[in-house]
Amino acid sequence: MKGALPVGRAEYPICLDVTRLLSRVGRGALTGVDRVEYAYLNRCLRHHPDTRYICRTTRGYLLLGRDGGSCLSDILDGRLPLGRADRLSRAYGKARNPRHRAEAMLRPHATARCLAGRISTMLRAQFRDQTVYLNVGHSNLSLRMLAAVSAHPDMRMAVLVHDVIPLDYPDFVVPGQTQGFAAMMKRVCMQADLIIANSHDTRARLTSHAAGWGGLPDIAVAHLGLPDPVAFGPLPPGFDPGHPSFLALGTIEPRKNHALLLDVWDDLAETLPANRVPHLHLVGNRGWRSEDLLARLDDHSLNGTCIFEHGALPDTQVRSLMAAASGLLFPSLAEGFGLPPAEALREGCVPFCSDLPVLREVLGDSVIYLDPRDAYSWSATIKQRIVDSLPVPDPSKARLPDWQAHFGTVEAALAALWQDRQEGRS
Template sequence: MGAAPPGWLLDLTRLVSRLGRGALTGVDRVELAWLEHLATGPVPLWGLVRTALGFVLLDGRGAQMVRDCATGIAPLGAADLLGRISRWDQPLRARAESDLRRVALARCMRPLLGRMLSRHLPSGTVYLNVGHADLAQGVMRAVRGIPAAKVVVLVHDTIPLDHPEFSRPGIPAVFARKLAVVAAAADLVIHTTEATRERTERHLAALGRVPPGVVAALGVPVPRPEPDLLPPGLDLTRPYYVTIGTIEPRKNHALLLDVWDKLAARLPASAMPRLFILGHRGWADAALFARLDAAGGLVRTLPDLPDGAVAALLAGAEALLFPSLAEGYGLPPLEAMALNVPVICAALA
């Protein structure tokens, strides 16, 4: 797969599912980065999105619309009638899928995906899946309906299999099924580090096939601090530390709360640093959320900050704290180092 393909088909289902829902997660950002990279390249780009009513195929203009909505350049439009019916309980998703229908090159019911793709995409098209949303046998069969098509999958990590205790119930089984699809169908697997490659290929070998792989480290754009985007009245007069990431068990926020409890027992109130937790509440035990609610003003959770505000907080921090118990790549420490901010992180192998 050394030569440039005649076309890219980038699966955008995960990114579209996040439109309008606040700050993007790490995996969302990787999918967006691939979209931005491929959209500016010389090879034609198409986007594929699974919706409540089937699949939507986007050309370059449609893919650009997804990018603009994901980056906040353009707002979501109004939901159409199909959106209001099919996503009646998910208004943001209804609006996003309505926008897709308005700019779609083509759309189809799920059983007709192969026919749609073979009709519109050139022979030798490469299907790239970064977000894992459509790693299913039916999608792979449809892609193979394009003559000489290739399948490339980026596997971020195998945490659901290596550490099922850090995943929501049912997720390890779902991930195992998706990895089985990768083993059977992928022509190339992209790994983000040698360590994740070793772990992923061990699981693939157990499934009976290890597709060719390549290690491609994630890029780390230097974030631009924008203090004007910080919440009004945010007190930054005393030293503070920052941690970034969804609040879930593997991120180990409980350790940081323990540290702040011990500091409070040893230091006078005037000497206590602040802790800013930048991230959404994910899934975790109620006890952790109760501790966060009772933490007081010295520990503050700030979800949905724009990138410029995150960079501004990070740039002024004493250090980034990153005590994760398991990670695939871990972008926040690299983003902190790009801003010359010290990093205190777990020694993960």
């Protein structure tokens, strides 16, 4: 079968789960995990043309071929405008809901469809050859879906794990998420044939938690890649190219540690002349468990003069900000991988990062590391940066993660998985 994963004389097609991407239609810029699933979608469209795509919709499951996968990619890219929701969605008052409109556009491309309770039957009817079910988005890893794949004699399951932050840091997530996430990860560890970890740090943390779960499949570590560069867009309102400016990129939520940045800017305002206080540009949606922080931001004396909150911006504007800023500030308290610093390096922007094991693993000596709980060190370092007295790594010499290496590792792991199965049967 042309475009499938080769193993000796045999070849195995892919069934890629794109549920997460469908759920993100109309919700603004893609998040880090979204971008990974999007990269896999486009990889399969370009290099594995026989891939089929499965997604859980608001009314059951759709199984799509290449045309359906291309349609979803075009919707996400904006190349294909959203059409009209179907009659049932309109009857239920969902006519303007972007997901319902996207689902209506995908249904004509479906090669099969079923209600949720019939997913096992559909998989058995549609997949008669040995197939890899690939889930890379932390979505649709339900008990029903994993059980249906596990019970299929000709399907193997590979799951990409991005992080185990809800288990390590329950205070950083919404109430109840830790329990649900733990149950999901336990299912994955017990039922998947292969886990893909985005870093050695993620692998170690998952392995630690799985010790009490009674099972763990093979784990392949594959660093993520960077998305293809986009065009430069206009700089957002408030950006002054002639004034030192720093960028913080990420959802405003406890884990990203924006509170430290406000502490830093309080110190800068107290210790520098007013006309020398650098600008801080916050890019990202407002998130969860941050009511006090958001109130502090709204009432901050520098809001609108030295601190600018932009919400989520298109990638084109983010790229321009990175290229023009004096540095990217990334004081996160926990990360599964951390793509923004790598993206900043590609644009020649110096990242100032929390000293986290995963960031050292991925970025090496290409960034400046600081204690994420020591506002003084961040303030002092920023002061050095704006007067050009801070030795900084040369971004052009950074070794950046790339998708080609990632997919090479993953496809080799999938091939080895099938080879092991063949040898076990011989």
